[in-house]
Ligand SMILES: NC(=O)C1=CN([C@@H]2O[C@H](COP(=O)(O)OP(=O)(O)OC[C@H]3O[C@@H](n4cnc5c(N)ncnc54)[C@H](OP(=O)(O)O)[C@@H]3O)[C@@H](O)[C@H]2O)C=CC1
């Protein structure tokens with residue numbers, strides 16, 4: 001049994017698909033304590049976050065007041081952490097608020113623009129407060145991305161297909177954008193044209209990211225989160241694929257980030273930097 005105080009954690013988006021999974025994971029982690037649960041969904045206001053998550057009562061009600069809940073997190077023996085799985089529209093303000101209160105953000109919500117990310121990074125640096133933004137908390141995805149980066153030393157033709165459930169707000173996925181960013185900066189332009197290509201229906205060839213990596217998004221009920229990186233060369237196709245079959249897959253990465261963010265003094269973008 002450790003004599004250190006548990007890390008106080010606020011979960012923002014606590015009633016969502018990811019938020020419920022995070023509440024369960026924190027309830028089971030001996031070195032963490034859930035001190036606040038926030039969500040804007042009116043149907044869960046005032047309900048016990050543990051009951052909503054399906055892990056039994058935790059005596060932490062779901063509130064719709066992030067600022068008030070962050071204040072609670074500042075009144076704990078050690079500095080708190082805010083885990084955010086909400087919506088692309090609100091995440092920037094949520095993270096700014098957490099940093100302003102000295103509560104360290106661990107952010108899974110996707111959709112932050114490069115400018116927003118850079119602004120949050122400057123803000124964290126000035127506040128000397130750790131923050132982690134990870135478009136994907138699954139360790140399997142990081143391994144897939146790293147294999148793609150290695151393959152990029154030898155191959156020039158790479159397209160990414162990401163497939164998600166039909167309740168996803170943003171496209172392309174944060175994971176696909178991050179993968180393209182990781183493949184960029186090696187002084188090459190991917191997918192050089194070998195014909196004068198005509199896109200008969202706009203969008204048919206996907207979006208261009210990074211150094212010309214093509215991204216394609218599929219949205220269907222029945223899917224959770226999946227990504228293929230397809231690498232082509234004369235006479236061969238190398239396909240990397242990751243399938244999330246349960247959101248529990250993200251929890252080891254989320255818990256690791258909650259622990260690591262307490263040691264940081266600035267913003268880190270990407271789970272791969274913590275492994
Ligand atoms: N980094 C990673 O590994 C992963 C990232 N994600 C990302 O996390 C985000 C959430 O995903 P998911 O859990 O599936 O989404 P859900 O829609 O299931 O959950 C989001 C919850 O947050 C609530 N909410 C929306 N805006 C706010 C806000 N400003 N403040 C507080 N609560 C808010 C929603 O309420 P209401 O329904 O009323 O809007 C909902 O209850 C997405 O951006 C997704 O891409 C998802 C999986 C893994």
Ligand SMILES: O=C(O)C1=N[C@H](C(=O)O)C[C@H](O)C1
Pocket residue numbers: 110135136164168169172173174175176224225226
């Ligand atoms: O919305 C989701 O579900 C997911 N979003 C993240 C993304 O945009 O990459 C991570 C994962 O793919 C699940």
